[in-house]
Amino acid sequence: MSIKKNKFRKASDAVKKTPVKQATNAQLERLFKVIHIKYVRSLEDQLVEDKAHLYCKESTISTLQREIQYFRNKMRKIEVFEDKRARLLADNETAWGHKLKEYIDANKDLAEQNKKLAADHIEITRAYNSLHNFGIIAKEQGIDIGKHRAKLPENNKWDFKPTQLILESGKVIDRISRTKRKKK
Numbered sequence: 275m276s277i278k279k280n281k282f283r284k285a286s287d288a289v290k291k292t293p294v295k296q297a298t299n300a301q302l303e304r305l306f307k308v309i310h311i312k313y314v315r316s317l318e319d320q321l322v323e324d325k326a327h328l329y330c331k332e333s334t335i336s337t338l339q340r341e342i343q344y345f346r347n348k349m350r351k352i353e354v355f356e357d358k359r360a361r362l363l364a365d366n367e368t369a370w371g372h373k374l375k376e377y378i379d380a381n382k383d384l385a386e387q388n389k390k391l392a393a394d395h396i397e398i399t400r401a402y403n404s405l406h407n408f409g410i411i412a413k414e415q416g417i418d419i420g421k422h423r424a425k426l427p428e429n430n431k432w433d434f435k436p437t438q439l440i441l442e443s444g445k446v447i448d449r450i451s452r453t454k455r456k457k458k
Contacts, residue, residue, distance in 0.1 A: 400438040404448035431455050 412419060433455050439447040 397438070400446060400448075401436045404436050404438060404446075404450075407448065408450075 409419065431454055433453050434450050435453070436448065436450045439449065441447065
């Protein structure tokens, strides 16, 4: 790679080639002026190049400063947004916590009611099964139920209460107890 020589360097190289001892004062003075002029011109050229380079760097610096300011503003906006979002999430978390507690309590209450209803349903089903079994037994014994409808408990002076007893073996014992109705 060849190094570009400026005008001053060319002039100084020419001086080295010319034997200075043989030159007259006028020639030396003229040579000095030429070298000085070329040196000043090379400095001026270098100054113009440096000025252009400096302008380019100043332009780059101002562009980078604008970009930095833009990104700072963007970061501030993001920080403000994140703060608002964090506050909103905290508020929502508190509200959601209260709602969740409310739903859990309601679920517990409904679960207890469901257990009671399931127990009542089982008891009613057992009572119906016992009545059905008594009806089958009555038919097997030759009792005509239709004949005895007038003698139903609601037409009698008695209240009947069916109960079921579940043994450990899983068998169900059906019992019906009667009590005299109280007069209203």
